[in-house]
Amino acid sequence: MEKKLIHESKKYLMSTYNRYPIVLRKGRGMKVWSADGKEYLDFIAGIAVNCLGHCHPRIVITLQKQAQRLLHVSNLYHIEPQIQLAKLLVENSFADKAFFCNSGAEAVEGAIKLARKYAKDHAFNEKNEIITAFGSFHGRTLAALSATGQEKLQKGFEPLVPGFKSVAFNDINALEKAITKKTCAIMLEPIQGEGGIRIPSPDYFKQVRELCDKHKILLILDEVQTGMGRTGKLFAYEHFNVTPDIMTLAKGLGGGIAIGAVLAGESVAASFQPGTHASTFGGNPLACAVAVTTIETLLEDGFLLAHCEHIGKYFLKKLEKLQKEFPSIIIEARGIGLMIGLELTKTGDSIVEKCASRGVLINCISGNVLRFTPPLIVLEKEIDRLIDVLEDIFEREPH
Numbered sequence: 001m002e003k004k005l006i007h008e009s010k011k012y013l014m015s016t017y018n019r020y021p022i023v024l025r026k027g028r029g030m031k032v033w034s035a036d037g038k039e040y041l042d043f044i045a046g047i048a049v050n051c052l053g054h055c056h057p058r059i060v061i062t063l064q065k066q067a068q069r070l071l072h073v074s075n076l077y078h079i080e081p082q083i084q085l086a087k088l089l090v091e092n093s094f095a096d097k098a099f100f101c102n103s104g105a106e107a108v109e110g111a112i113k114l115a116r117k118y119a120k121d122h123a124f125n126e127k128n129e130i131i132t133a134f135g136s137f138h139g140r141t142l143a144a145l146s147a148t149g150q151e152k153l154q155k156g157f158e159p160l161v162p163g164f165k166s167v168a169f170n171d172i173n174a175l176e177k178a179i180t181k182k183t184c185a186i187m188l189e190p191i192q193g194e195g196g197i198r199i200p201s202p203d204y205f206k207q208v209r210e211l212c213d214k215h216k217i218l219l220i221l222d223e224v225q226t227g228m229g230r231t232g233k234l235f236a237y238e239h240f241n242v243t244p245d246i247m248t249l250a251k252g253l254g255g256g257i258a259i260g261a262v263l264a265g266e267s268v269a270a271s272f273q274p275g276t277h278a279s280t281f282g283g284n285p286l287a288c289a290v291a292v293t294t295i296e297t298l299l300e301d302g303f304l305l306a307h308c309e310h311i312g313k314y315f316l317k318k319l320e321k322l323q324k325e326f327p328s329i330i331i332e333a334r335g336i337g338l339m340i341g342l343e344l345t346k347t348g349d350s351i352v353e354k355c356a357s358r359g360v361l362i363n364c365i366s367g368n369v370l371r372f373t374p375p376l377i378v379l380e381k382e383i384d385r386l387i388d389v390l391e392d393i394f395e396r397e398p399h
């Protein structure tokens with residue numbers, strides 16, 4: 001059955017994705033099942049989206065209840081779940097105000113517009129440039145892609161949106177040199193996700209903040225992947241002793257439902273006034289209700305965040321042991337919480353395929369980094385299973 005579905009998938013869908021030959025039909029917790037009934041342990045979780053696991057009962061109940069009450073009304077009116085969600089995010093972050101949209105790229109677009117508008121409101125048109133980092137990923141829409149510091153993703157889509165330049169990540173001198181009178185913002189991921197799980201040195205963001213304050217530049221943190229408990233704290237900036245001016249969220253925010261957010265402090269948020277920015281579906285009752293349940297579940301008793309931190313350390317230790325066992329195949333294991341990468345000495349695609357045939361889903365980013373972003377509910381025994389599978393595969397690899 002899967003074979004026929006895959007044939008039709010290729011026939012009717014644009015070829016934007018290099019998909020694995022698996023059709024997924026059902027999921028529960030850490031597990032997903034294919035249309036042919038094969039069971040997999042899911043260490044991707046929809047790319048850091050399904051933070052509570054698949055079909056979490058509380059999410060399913062919220063969805064059912066909200067679907068019976070109200071799906072969509074537009075932002076011409078006040079929406080109860082949207083107010084609730086904004087309040088929850090504000091009470092648990094640096095921010096004073098929220099704007100809701102539908103994806104990571106849309107959140108990044110909102111952040112870019114807000115930063116430019118704030119600069120115009122305060123500096124008479126001079127400042128409109130945004131500095132980002134090489135290896136970053138901010139999304140596929142045109143401005144978000146122009147902000148993304150990866151030429152290979154931009155190729156073929158020129159002319160790009162002007163006003164962006166990139167410097168080396170985790171290099172404070174390069175960043176300082178790139179700042180000019182025209183710089184209005186610096187936009188960074190706290191930990192680079194798609195770029196290969198790159199963690200900056202502990203004092204990097206403190207220095208970035210100092211530069212921003214000195215030159216009156218806004219700091220945008222793109223927490224689309226790192227946010228919502230992924231690193232063991234609700235937001236990754238909490239690890240680095242830094243407060244952003246603007247933060248973007250998406251991926252895990254809706255626990256599996258599409259929603260994005262732009263958060264900002266009062267004075268920056270004030271630059272968005274009626275008519276400056278909008279989104280028809282943004283902050284719709286369904287997505288917001290599910291996001292409220294997701295955050296409430298994440299924060300309840302601090303249990304899931306503590307679990308994520310604890311089990312993330314367990315996971316990393318196991319991978320470090322594997323690195324010692326196979327130094328000719330593995331360069332490094334790194335990560336915080338459950339955002340973990342394993343850098344290989346060679347491309348990782350065949351390892352991903354071998355894992356899938358043994359019933360474990362992982363993926364490979366920037367060519368040679370295996371990425372693990374399981375649901376935050378993952379257990380030791382499930383991690384042990386993945387490690388066994390990886391060990392077995394590496395043993396059979398030439399080294």
Ligand SMILES: *Cc1c(COP(=O)(O)O)cnc(C)c1O
Pocket residue numbers: 103104105106108137138139140189193194222223224225226250251
């Ligand atoms: C995934 C991602 C995006 C883009 O999100 P989409 O929902 O795919 O548009 C933006 N920034 C970061 C850091 C991401 O990881």
